[in-house]
Amino acid sequence: MAKFWSSSLFFLSFVLVTLFGNIPNVKADILDDVCPKTINPPLCFQVLRNDPYVYKGDIHSLLSIVLSIAQDNTTSTYNLVQSILQQSIKYPNMKDQLIGCLKNYKYASDNLESCNDLLRISNYRKISFLASAAMYESLACNQGFRDVPPQLKQLSKVVQEFSDISAVIAYDLE
Numbered sequence: 001m002a003k004f005w006s007s008s009l010f011f012l013s014f015v016l017v018t019l020f021g022n023i024p025n026v027k028a029d030i031l032d033d034v035c036p037k038t039i040n041p042p043l044c045f046q047v048l049r050n051d052p053y054v055y056k057g058d059i060h061s062l063l064s065i066v067l068s069i070a071q072d073n074t075t076s077t078y079n080l081v082q083s084i085l086q087q088s089i090k091y092p093n094m095k096d097q098l099i100g101c102l103k104n105y106k107y108a109s110d111n112l113e114s115c116n117d118l119l120r121i122s123n124y125r126k127i128s129f130l131a132s133a134a135m136y137e138s139l140a141c142n143q144g145f146r147d148v149p150p151q152l153k154q155l156s157k158v159v160q161e162f163s164d165i166s167a168v169i170a171y172d173l174e
Contacts, residue, residue, distance in 0.1 A: 030054050030062070037168045039135075040161050047165070063127070063169045064119055070134065070162035071112040077138070077155040078105040084149065094145070101141035101152070108137035108159065115166065127170035135163035 031054065035044035048054050053062040081101045089095045111130040118127045138159040142148050148156070 030057065030059055033172055034165070034168050037171075038161070039164045043161055044165055059169060059173060060119075060122075063166060063173065064116075066162055066166045066169060067112060067115050067119065067127075067131070070131070070159060070166055071109065071116070073155060073158045073162060074105055074109045074112055074134065074138075077152065077159055078102065078109060080151055080155055081105060081141075084152070097141075097144040100144060104137040104141040105159075108134040108163070111137070112163070112166075115170075122173075124170040124173040128167045128174065131163045131167035131170060135160045135167065138163065 031045055031048055035041045035048065038044045047066075048062070051062060051065065053059070053065065081098055085095065085098050085102070089098070111134040115127045115130050115134075118124075118130070138156045142153065142156055
């Protein structure tokens with residue numbers, strides 16, 4: 001009986017070590033493949049390190065989550081620009097720039113929405129292209145300002161970073 005428990009315990013230990021020993025490797029593989037290619041590797045590592053899809057090695061679902069974060073922040077940024085435009089603006093150039101930003105974020109939002117549709121059919125090449133385009137729309141908005149309004153600067157940075165992470169993940173999935 002002791003031999004049975006000993007061999008069962010050994011087998012169980014082996015299975016647990018095998019299962020749990022591979023989890024960090026999957027995580028490390030995804031992180032090591034994706035994050036160094038992004039515009040903000042430390043943020044990428046920080047975000048992906050805690051994502052359950054990384055542990056499962058499910059990069060397709062991870063892409064879906066990252067696209068959703070990019071889309072949500074794009075919508076928030078668009079809404080912020082609209083609210084700034086409703087306030088009194090002293091400088092006509094700033095108003096024109098904000099109107100341009102509305103267009104940029106509308107295009108970015110449309111691109112990211114298309115990415116979600118393309119994810120269903122696994123068209124990763126086009127997802128990578130459109131997520132990159134969303135990032136550049138956000139950058140284009142910021143470039144027209146002498147000083148980007150602080151709230152806008154913070155949100156647009158998040159849009160850029162998550163759009164970029166989406167583009168890199170999709171490119172790696174091609």
